[in-house]
Amino acid sequence: MLVDTVAPPVRPVAGSPVTFDARSAYVIAQDGLDAFVDAAAQARRIEAMQQSVRVGIIHAAVEYAVQHADAFTSSNLSGERRHEMARRAVTSELATALRIAERTMLRLIDEAWSLCTQLPATLAALRAGEIDYTHARVIIDATTGLGDDERSRLDGELSIRAADVSPATLRRVARRLRDEIRAETLAERHAAALAERRLEFEPAADGMAWLHLHLDASDAMLICDRVDRVAADAADADDPRTPAQLRADVARDLLRSAVPPVGDAFHAAAATARPTVHVTVPVLTLLGSDDEPGDLDGYGPIAPEVARRLAAQAPSFTRLLTHPVDGVVLDLDRTVYRPPADLTRWLRVRDETCRFPGCNRRAVRCDLDHTDDFADGGRTAFDNLAHLCPGHHHLKHESAWSVRHRADGVLEWRSLTGRTYVTTPATSMRALPRGATRAARFPDAGSDRTDRDPNPVGDAPPTAALGYPPTPPF
Structure with missing residues (x-):
């Protein structure tokens, strides 16, 4: 760390000549603290420079994916659609690789595009370490929606001013300058902002x-x-x-x-007030003889007394009772394309959100997707269905992203570059095959053995599992 490089005041060694320091204690302490402050400022400057590198790499990655859209998207799509899906696919690739939310990644991509194509003065100040990325974001927000001349003026003025003020102060300065140069009235801008409520x-x-x-x-x-x-x-x-x-x-x-x-x-x-919710309640908790937490769809674990209260006060909710020993529920397997209501409710509670890595859109706003396509023989069953938001549903079918269903609702995704990501259900709800007994499903129920897939990357040899498939999986 940089602070480790700051030397403490030198103490005299026994037997060595002592040098008298005529400075006051205050000045000596001031100089010592100044070294730490300089180190902190230098660390901030280096961080800003590193962020400028990240901006350039993100922008270059997106541009590269779009330029090579033919390799990453289905040939059945139009040219415009292929570019769109390539951009979506690389967004998901970057988000999963960097372990950040896809919405955050989209913002970073948009910001990188703005800095690399529209705000040269701001990008140059960031590369020089004169401003922080937080300052750059203020300038990006302030210049959004402006014409070329207006944006160029704010880019130049704000990038200079940002070197001497905090982001909060810069935001006030930017708001005032933007109001001065914009042709639209405040009422017109407010009307546009109001539409985003x-x-x-x-x-x-x-x-x-x-x-x-x-x-x-x-x-x-x-x-x-x-x-x-x-x-x-x-x-x-x-x-x-x-x-x-x-x-x-x-x-x-x-x-x-x-x-x-x-x-x-x-x-x-x-x-x-009587809410309409999906609640998973252990049987013994509902009866009051156990205090195992319940699970509220869209939120997660809830206190047992809350689960019992919701069960009593919500007449139209879906109540899923779990076995007091192993927590399993009956299989809801079907052979028709459209999942029936009971299976849909069960999967909604199991998944809770879109099952793409990092996506948190509620399952109620997602599509139920057949992991193995129904047209290709995929069954309408709990172990071949998962919730995907519309964007990731399209991504699965129209890009080089692929997925397979493992045991217990676990999904294994493979990205554009061959990286593997695993998503697990929000709620552990194992399902028994229709007509099967628990002993048949769990032959080693008395041992510590779990019912997880013993091969987390499939049956392919390790070298093949880590590589990119020879052809896109559309």
Whole structure:
């Protein structure tokens, strides 16, 4: 580490001549700290330079994949579609290799394109270590949607200003300069921004989650004001909740019940909300004789009392009971193309999200895909079906990405370059073949042996398993 290279103050060695330092203790300490600060600044400069290298490599990788789209996509596609699928495929390749979310990778690719093709001054400052990547992102955001002349002006001015200010300050400067040079009015820009309003759900730890609303600022202010007023009316001297807890409860009940709860009605209103959810509940937990956690579709493990409460209060939810010993459920194998409702629900809870590496789109918004195509003899069964979002569904069929179904719902993906990635189901729900007994399915049930595929890369020899297939798997 760089800090290890900073030499501490030299201490005199016994028997050696002592050199008197006429500086004050403050100046000596100041100089010592200055060395550490210089080292930190140098580390930041090197990091910025390294980030500029990453920008160039990402941009070059995408350009290369698009130029070689014929090798990575199906020949049945149009030229434009092949370029699109090649870009999607290399995005997935980079995301899995770098172990980051695909949405994050898409942003990095877009940012790399902006820096390499539209913002030469900003890229040069990043390469020189004069600005951080955070500064570069501010400039990218500030220049999005501008014409060539406007973008060139902001690129030059902001890349210089960024060398002396923090990203937050640069953002304020960029906003002011952008407003000065843009032809559109604030009302027009606001109308465009308003079209991007949305609600987002973000899971958090310990059975909690965040709910984000991106909406008109005036609406947000009015909502906060109403929550404050209702919370003040509902406050009671004997109420043990803090103001923050009370506001959170009020906002929750207003959204769930559409009725502002006051006084005793506060708790009654909360009790009237009946969610529609998919919950996996161990039988003994539901009966109250065990405290094994339940599983909430789209979130994950939940406390047993929460699982029991949802089971009692959600009349239209799908409740999946698991065996108290081995957790297996009955097989839902079918021989028709379209999966029946019971199999669909079971798979939705098993997968929870798209099964492509790194994708977190909820299963309810995904397609059920036959791993081995139905047209080629693939069965409509639990061990040949998995959820894929529309984008990754197309990627599987129209690019060199391929997948095979292993035991217990495990999927093994092979990328453009032959790298292998494994995804596992969100919920462990093994299925017994129809008519089979547990002893037939698990002959060594009494031992520590598991029912996992003993060969994680298939039956091919190791050298073949690690190489790229000779022909694309479309």
